[in-house]
Amino acid sequence: MNKVQNFSAGPAILPQSAINASIEALQNFAGTGMSLIEVSHRSKEYEAVVAEAVQLVKDILKLEDKYEVIFLQGGASLQFDMIPMNFLSPEKTAAYVNTGVWASRAIKEAKMFGEVNVLASSEDKNFNYIPKDYAIPADAAYYHCTSNNTIYGTEMFAFPNSPVPMICDMSSDIFSKPIDANQFDMIYAGAQKNMGPAGTTLVIIKKSFLEKANAKVPTMLNYKIHVDNGSMYNTPSVFAIFVCMHTLRWIKEIGLEGMEVRNKEKADLLYNEIDRNSLFVGTVVAEDRSRMNVNFVLSDPNLEEAFLKFCKERNLSGLKGHRSVGGLRASLYNALELESVKALVNAMQDFEKEHKQSTLNS
Ligand SMILES: *Cc1c(COP(=O)(O)O)cnc(C)c1O
Numbered sequence: 467m468n469k470v471q472n473f474s475a476g477p478a479i480l481p482q483s484a485i486n487a488s489i490e491a492l493q494n495f496a497g498t499g500m501s502l503i504e505v506s507h508r509s510k511e512y513e514a515v516v517a518e519a520v521q522l523v524k525d526i527l528k529l530e531d532k533y534e535v536i537f538l539q540g541g542a543s544l545q546f547d548m549i550p551m552n553f554l555s556p557e558k559t560a561a562y563v564n565t566g567v568w569a570s571r572a573i574k575e576a577k578m579f580g581e582v583n584v585l586a587s588s589e590d591k592n593f594n595y596i597p598k599d600y601a602i603p604a605d606a607a608y609y610h611c612t613s614n615n616t617i618y619g620t621e622m623f624a625f626p627n628s629p630v631p632m633i634c635d636m637s638s639d640i641f642s643k644p645i646d647a648n649q650f651d652m653i654y655a656g657a658q659k660n661m662g663p664a665g666t667t668l669v670i671i672k673k674s675f676l677e678k679a680n681a682k683v684p685t686m687l688n689y690k691i692h693v694d695n696g697s698m699y700n701t702p703s704v705f706a707i708f709v710c711m712h713t714l715r716w717i718k719e720i721g722l723e724g725m726e727v728r729n730k731e732k733a734d735l736l737y738n739e740i741d742r743n744s745l746f747v748g749t750v751v752a753e754d755r756s757r758m759n760v761n762f763v764l765s766d767p768n769l770e771e772a773f774l775k776f777c778k779e780r781n782l783s784g785l786k787g788h789r790s791v792g793g794l795r796a797s798l799y800n801a802l803e804l805e806s807v808k809a810l811v812n813a814m815q816d817f818e819k820e821h822k823q824s825t826l827n828s
Contacts, residue, residue, distance in 0.1 A: 471806035474784035475616055475759060475797040476638070477658040484662070484712035491708060507704050515711050516697055522714035523668065526722060527647040532673050536689075536697045537666045537707050542568070542637045542656035545667060546575040548687050549633060549652070552679040554580035554607050561585050561606040561630070566593045566615035567790060568635060580607070592791070593618040595751040604629040608651065614639035616659065617788040619761030619795065620754045625649060631675050639758050640668070641717050642800055643726040651675040657706055660758070660799050662713050665706035717800065725800055732798045732807045733757035739811045745769065745818050749793060763793035769821065770794070776817050782810055 472479040491502040496511040505512055520535045529535070538544070549572075554560050558580050562573045564587035576582045583606065586597035593615060602609045608631040614621045616638040625632065631651035640655040647653065651672045658664040669689070676689055685691050691699050697707075717725065737755060740746045740762045749761045764770045770793070777785050787793040796810060 468781050470781045470783050471809050472783055472802070473796045473798070473806070473810070475659070475788065475795060476656075477664050478660075478784075478797055478799050479801045480662065480709065481713055481716040481801045483716050484709050487712045488705075488709050502708055503705055505704075507698060507701050512704065513698075515708050516702070519707055519711040519714055520697075522711065522718055523670065526641060526714065526718050527645070527670070529670065530648050533647075534671050534673060534676065534693045536669050536671075536692045537702055537710070538669055538692060538697070539666060539703055541664070542635060542654060542667055543571065544687075545635070545654045545669070546572040547578075548689065549608075549610065550576040550579035551683050551687055552689055553631075553675075555680060556580055558607040559583050559603070559605070561602055561609045563587070563597060563600070563609075563611050564589060565596060565612050565620060566618045567788075568616065568637070569610075569612045572610060572612070572635065576610075585609075588620070593620065594749055594754075596620050596622055596754040600626075602626060602628050602630060606630045608633050611635070614642075614756055614758050616759050616797075617791060617795075619750050619756045619759040621756035621758065623754075631672075631678075638797075638799075639756070641714075641722065641725065642729050642758060644722040657710055659797075662710035663706050665703040666710060668710070713801075728804070729757045729798065729800065732802065732804055733760065735804070735807050735811060736760050736796060736798065739814050743814050743818050745773075745821060746814060758797060758799060760796045760798060761787065761791070761793060762795075773817055776820075777810070777813055780809065780813050782813055785810075 495502040495505055498505055498511055523535045554576060560576050560580060561583050564570055564573060564584050573582055573584060586600040588595050588597050609628045610633045612635045621639060633652040634650055636653050637656045638659040640660050642660060652675060653670040655668045657666045671689060679690055740748045745765055746762050747765050749763055764773060774786060785794050785796055787795040
């Protein structure tokens with residue numbers, strides 16, 4: 467089988483070491499003689515997996531002792547509800563920035579629980595930039611932002627100095643570069659982009675913020691319950707957390723500084739080609755271009771289908787843009803190797819040559 471270059475936006479490429487460890491554990495988990503998916507989540511072997519995953523998150527992000535780390539279910543999307551259920555109420559206002567589909571969904575859910583103040587939005591330009599000039603009101607219950615806009619390909623490279631608790635959806639760029647994690651009161655991320663398979667969501671929450679949570683929240687949606695039970699109030703997503711643990715081991719080995727170098731090299735290579743190649747145009751304002759999701763279009767939209775077919779023949783997979791925006795999108799998550807981006811750039815160059823040839827002949 468020829469190697470497939472996997473540019474999928476999510477679920478997405480994972481490190482081979484995590485895949486191999488998963489295959490082994492599906493046969494025989496930690497010497498138990500049983501498969502990972504048939505052992506008790508309360509076995510000491512599995513409790514060690516969750517404990518290590520939590521510790522790795524703390525180590526990689528250099529989290530201070532004042533944070534709790536839990537793994538929940540329901541995807542990042544359930545966080546859109548859990549956050550306002552726990553931290554908003556009809557007499558309070560929460561501040562949100564609208565930078566795309568996911569941010570819009572977070573806003574929509576929050577409105578069911580209290581007042582929402584949308585401080586800024588990039589919807590006027592089809593979300594192709596990150597709004598920067600806005601003030602965060604000092605009386606907001608919290609401020610919510612999305613660090614990487616998976617569908618539109620914009621990324622926040624700096625965060626505001628928030629006077630209120632800052633919450634960030636980092637689903638698609640977590641662990642991709644060094645950040646000052648200790649400036650956030652809460653960080654969350656669905657696993658299936660940069661951390662593991664679908665089925666679990668990482669939530670990092672500051673203890674002092676957790677103390678402000680509403681008391682009357684249904685049990686399964688109550689952060690405090692999950693924290694008090696170490697992600698084991700009910701059966702956790704056993705397999706997904708296991709794969710996250712192995713991916714986190716791989717991330718820790720490279721380190722966030724090393725990860726940023728890798729990711730920058732991949733993104734620069736692709737953006738340079740988009741800018742050089744006469745057939746392609748980038749869709750995002752240069753300073754906000756995401757290193758994780760690279761959005762671009764063909765200068766002649768009629769060539770899009772032919773290019774996607776050209777890529778498919780070369781085993782380049784997952785390049786079609788999100789159904790809501792169209793065009794092309796190459797996701798370059800942590801586990802994607804530079805070699806994959808080189809293969810895509812080669813395809814773009816060959817397509818350009820072929821196309822120039824055919825316009826000369828016609
Ligand atoms: C994919 C994604 C989501 C939704 O994640 P689910 O786990 O499918 O609910 C939310 N936010 C961002 C930034 C995403 O990329």
